[in-house]
Amino acid sequence: MALVKELTVGQVAMRSGVAVSALHFYEARGLIRSHRTAGNQRRYSRDVLRRVAIIRVAQEVGISLAEIAAAFQSLPEGRTPTREDWNLLSTAWRDGLDHKIAQLKKLRDGLTDCIGCGCMSIDKCPLRNRDDKLAREGTGARRLLAP
Amino acid sequence: MALVKELTVGQVAMRSGVAVSALHFYEARGLIRSHRTAGNQRRYSRDVLRRVAIIRVAQEVGISLAEIAAAFQSLPEGRTPTREDWNLLSTAWRDGLDHKIAQLKKLRDGLTDCIGCGCMSIDKCPLRNRDDKLAREGTGARRLLAP
DNA sequence: GCTTGACCTCAAGTTAGGTTGAGCTTGTAG
DNA sequence: CTACAAGCTCAACCTAACTTGAGGTCAAGC
Numbered sequence: 001m002a003l004v005k006e007l008t009v010g011q012v013a014m015r016s017g018v019a020v021s022a023l024h025f026y027e028a029r030g031l032i033r034s035h036r037t038a039g040n041q042r043r044y045s046r047d048v049l050r051r052v053a054i055i056r057v058a059q060e061v062g063i064s065l066a067e068i069a070a071a072f073q074s075l076p077e078g079r080t081p082t083r084e085d086w087n088l089l090s091t092a093w094r095d096g097l098d099h100k101i102a103q104l105k106k107l108r109d110g111l112t113d114c115i116g117c118g119c120m121s122i123d124k125c126p127l128r129n130r131d132d133k134l135a136r137e138g139t140g141a142r143r144l145l146a147p
Numbered sequence: 148m149a150l151v152k153e154l155t156v157g158q159v160a161m162r163s164g165v166a167v168s169a170l171h172f173y174e175a176r177g178l179i180r181s182h183r184t185a186g187n188q189r190r191y192s193r194d195v196l197r198r199v200a201i202i203r204v205a206q207e208v209g210i211s212l213a214e215i216a217a218a219f220q221s222l223p224e225g226r227t228p229t230r231e232d233w234n235l236l237s238t239a240w241r242d243g244l245d246h247k248i249a250q251l252k253k254l255r256d257g258l259t260d261c262i263g264c265g266c267m268s269i270d271k272c273p274l275r276n277r278d279d280k281l282a283r284e285g286t287g288a289r290r291l292l293a294p
Numbered sequence: 295g296c297t298t299g300a301c302c303t304c305a306a307g308t309t310a311g312g313t314t315g316a317g318c319t320t321g322t323a324g
Numbered sequence: 325c326t327a328c329a330a331g332c333t334c335a336a337c338c339t340a341a342c343t344t345g346a347g348g349t350c351a352a353g354c
Contacts, residue, residue, distance in 0.1 A: 010300060020301085021343055029341090039350050041301055061251045062209030065341070090255075097255040101248060104208045108237075108244040157330065167331085168313055176311090186320050188331055212311070295354100302349070313338075320331070 006043040009034075016052040023052075031055060031069050033077075047080045061100065153190040156181075163199040170199075178202060178216050180224075194227045208247065 013020045026032045027042075032051050034042040051072070058068050074088050075081045160167045173179045174189075179198050181189040198219070205215050221235050222228045 008300080019343075022341085024302090025342060037350095039301085041350075057250065057254050059341090060209075061247065061254060062207075094255060097251055100208060101251045101255070103204065104244055104248045104251065107204050107208060108241060108248070155330080156332095166313075169311085171332090172312060184320090186331085188320070206311090298351100298353090300350080300352105303347090305345090307344070308342085310340085311338100314336080316333100316335090318332080320329100322327100322329090324325100324327085 006045060007048070009042050009044070012044050012048055012052065016049055016056070018052060018056065026052070026055065026065070029065055029069055031065060031072060045080065050081075061097075063096075153192060154195070156189050156191070159191050159195055159199065163196055163203075165199060165203065173199070173202065173212075176212055176216055178212065178219060192227065197228075208244075210243075 007015070009020050009023055012023055016023075018026075023032065027034060032044070032048050034044050034048075037043055055065070055068055059065070071089050071092055074092060075085050154162075156167050156170055159170055163170075165173075170179065174181060179191070179195050181191050181195070184190055202212070202215055206212070218236050218239055221239060222232050
């Protein structure tokens with residue numbers, strides 16, 4: 001308890017590379033937690049850095065904050081997550097990530113190998129024929145698949 | 148000219164699976180084109196289906212409409228794109244797609260193999276150490292990387 | 295003891311990507 | 325020739341993910 005120095009928002013912002021306002025925002029969304037000092041200032045434990053790193057990387061590949069938050073539900077509330085905890089999260093995401101990787105490859109290779117193939121019928125084009133039974137509901141405005 | 152039946156918005160919407168309003172939107176954004184009948188109704192040539200298919204797949208993997216529009220700039224204005232045209236677009240995207248695939252794999256494998264590795268220092272974690280010199284400017288609000 | 299910079303809250307603004315609705319025109323089928 | 329579904333335009337609204345700004349507090353240096 002003496003050695004674990006806690007971090008201020010500014011420090012987390014600097015070390016993680018995200019804006020202070022974004023950290024506030026993540027906290028409001030339940031993605032990270034903090035406790036307050038006597039003077040009402042936020043203090044973060046070090047594992048917030050890991051969380052933020054994951055948030056950023058996940059976002060970059062198109063995972064929404066809501067999905068990340070949902071995944072983070074599997075992490076323990078009170079204590080610093082163990083390797084085991086992170087592994088649970090990992091396996092929970094693995095399928096979705098595999099699917100996305102496959103999609104990307106299909107797009108990349110499709111653009112090269114299929115794009116000029118003459119299959120003007122959209123129904124038959126392998127580019128289009130993805131088995132999209134993905135659990136992609138309630139994305140509101142920016143929904144990715146047709147209703 | 149007699150055989151190439153043109154499509155109405157409704158037909159394109161049905162065949163492509165996107166809403167009519169979305170097609171209007173894509174057109175306003177310069178992603179697709181149409182010409183008008185005497186009665187001011189849109190008519191699309193068949194290759195719009197290919198374009199829409201690509202738009203949807205690209206979006207699914209996190210490519211913005213602006214990026215797609217930019218890529219589409221390489222396609223010819225007047226005529227139906229040839230295999231050659233699509234190939235140009237393909238190679239233009241390949242690097243970006245490869246990068247995204249790598250990111251996804253890093254996330255997927257990172258979550259499994261690295262996440263519990265103890266590297267609490269965010270600066271050194273392989274998850275975080277992406278060489279992100281990507282041309283990702285002007286994304287305004289939903290920017291994915293730190294300023 | 296006061297100034298300066300880091301914090302705090304809360305409301306409002308921004309961008310992307312669309313959807314919804316009102317009010318009006320077209321085109322096709324009976 | 326008259327319904328009525330399908331189109332058209334334009335403005336308003338919506339969610340996600342933040343940023344900006346106003347107005348006020350806290351703490352460390354001089």
